[in-house]
Amino acid sequence: MEADKDQKIQEYLDGSMSQDEKLAFEGLMNTDAELAAEVTELRELEYDLKAAGVDSFRSKMDQWEQGYQKNQGKNRMRTFLAIAASIVVVLLAGYYFTGQQGSSAEKLYAANFVPYEDMILTRGEPSATGSQLVDGMIAYNDGDYTIAAEHLEQFRITNPDNKAAALYLAISQTELGRYDAAERSFNIAMEDPNFRQQAQWYLSLMYIKNHKNAEALGQLQAIADNTDHYKSAAATELMQQIDLLK
Amino acid sequence: MITLQNSSFDVHLLQFEKAAAKVQQQTNSVIDSIVNGHPKVVEDLYYRYRRSFGAWAAKYYGVDDDTAAEIYQRAFITFYYNIKDGKITHMSSSEKTYLFAIGKNLIREHFRLVAKQAEPLSVEAELGSVDHGIMEKYEQSHRKDTVRRLLAQIGEPCNSVLTMFYFHGMNMKEIAAKLNYKTEQIAAKRKFICLKQLRSLMGISGA
Numbered sequence: 001m002e003a004d005k006d007q008k009i010q011e012y013l014d015g016s017m018s019q020d021e022k023l024a025f026e027g028l029m030n031t032d033a034e035l036a037a038e039v040t041e042l043r044e045l046e047y048d049l050k051a052a053g054v055d056s057f058r059s060k061m062d063q064w065e066q067g068y069q070k071n072q073g074k075n076r077m078r079t080f081l082a083i084a085a086s087i088v089v090v091l092l093a094g095y096y097f098t099g100q101q102g103s104s105a106e107k108l109y110a111a112n113f114v115p116y117e118d119m120i121l122t123r124g125e126p127s128a129t130g131s132q133l134v135d136g137m138i139a140y141n142d143g144d145y146t147i148a149a150e151h152l153e154q155f156r157i158t159n160p161d162n163k164a165a166a167l168y169l170a171i172s173q174t175e176l177g178r179y180d181a182a183e184r185s186f187n188i189a190m191e192d193p194n195f196r197q198q199a200q201w202y203l204s205l206m207y208i209k210n211h212k213n214a215e216a217l218g219q220l221q222a223i224a225d226n227t228d229h230y231k232s233a234a235a236t237e238l239m240q241q242i243d244l245l246k
Numbered sequence: 247m248i249t250l251q252n253s254s255f256d257v258h259l260l261q262f263e264k265a266a267a268k269v270q271q272q273t274n275s276v277i278d279s280i281v282n283g284h285p286k287v288v289e290d291l292y293y294r295y296r297r298s299f300g301a302w303a304a305k306y307y308g309v310d311d312d313t314a315a316e317i318y319q320r321a322f323i324t325f326y327y328n329i330k331d332g333k334i335t336h337m338s339s340s341e342k343t344y345l346f347a348i349g350k351n352l353i354r355e356h357f358r359l360v361a362k363q364a365e366p367l368s369v370e371a372e373l374g375s376v377d378h379g380i381m382e383k384y385e386q387s388h389r390k391d392t393v394r395r396l397l398a399q400i401g402e403p404c405n406s407v408l409t410m411f412y413f414h415g416m417n418m419k420e421i422a423a424k425l426n427y428k429t430e431q432i433a434a435k436r437k438f439i440c441l442k443q444l445r446s447l448m449g450i451s452g453a
Binding site for chain 2 (some may be wrong): 006009012013042044045046048049050051052053054055056057058060061062063065067069072121131134135138142158165236
């Protein structure tokens with residue numbers, strides 16, 4: 001009898017009763033004050049549990065928000081450092097460019113490298129729901145290029161038409177020093193007209209990092225010649241800096 | 247000529263329908279993930295729209311960073327619990343459109359701002375059933391701290407069953423699999439027994 005009553009209460013609270021069963025049970029509660037009180041207490045308890053659950057969810061969101069803010073700060077700092085490094089490189093060019101060719105290339109790269117901003121997650125592209133892509137981009141935004149490259153490589157295998165992912169993969173591979181793979185990825189990214197210019201710019205930076213100045217100058221010249229290119233002026237300036245390396 | 251135009255139109259229509267179906271499929275997959283309690287998907291969803299929400303709120307409503315973060319969290323929690331509680335069971339637009347539409351209502355509600363150039367969002371009419379005050383409602387629960395304290399005392403398996411269901415948003419099927427119950431019905435029965443046990447503890451503690 002007790003077990004049957006519990007079964008009914010459970011079904012009522014879970015909302016798994018049919019409309020007729022529900023009406024019959026509510027009729028029973030109208031005549032049984034003890035039953036009605038028990039159901040009310042259990043329902044209130046479920047409500048309190050849900051409320052505590054909302055608090056817990058809110059705490060989780062606060063942690064995510066902290067992660068987001070930290071990442072934003074890191075990006076701002078990265079941009080600031082890149083600009084500062086650029087100034088230092090220009091000021092100390094004379095010193096660095098005499099007899100320290102190898103490390104100067106790295107410095108020149110660092111001074112001009114700012115990770116291309118995430119246009120995938122921030123734009124909420126429908127294609128962003130692939131979890132490899134999302135995980136890859138989150139790692140990319142965190143500056144964790146090893147994890148980013150792993151996820152984006154996997155994503156590219158199953159989504160070969162997604163050229164945007166190839167750009168972020170190529171940038172990650174450049175950061176990891178995987179130059180041959182990066183070059184292949186940049187060439188794929190260039191097939192997308194929306195990412196061609198970005199791929200050209202980062203490919204030239206990759207050549208600088210890899211001490212391939214002739215290839216870098218070839219790419220930069222093409223960028224500089226295209227006055228519509230978003231990095232046209234920067235390419236001209238960078239070519240002058242490479243000349244100082246010689 | 248007419249045939250060619252129609253044919254071209256049909257191709258575009260087909261492409262549009264395919265794209266719309268893809269968005270629909272992805273959106274419903276988000277709903278499934280929330281209903282079935284996949285925490286990683288929920289976390290990814292939070293990050294996916296966080297930056298664009300801040301930029302959108304700043305552009306159209308002049309909302310600063312801190313306020314945008316607060317509003318985004320309220321919109322996200324509203325979106326999440328309305329799906330979890332079965333108030334949103336399907337969406338005709340993307341989850342982003344829904345999330346931003348809820349955010350738009352919350353911005354208006356809390357800051358009484360007049361939109362500068364807000365674009366009309368077509369899903370607003372569908373949001374009639376959405377409970378925007380979900381956080382305020384739950385915040386008014388006075389006994390939630392007591393419940394949390396008693397959950398720590400209740401022991402196993404009740405602690406796991408109730409925590410998984412109410413805190414981690416898992417459904418009975420997943421709880422059954424996780425705790426090795428043969429069926430979800432057995433897990434649901436266990437949850438009910440645990441609820442009664444917690445009620446007894448509440449009585450003892452005098453809450």
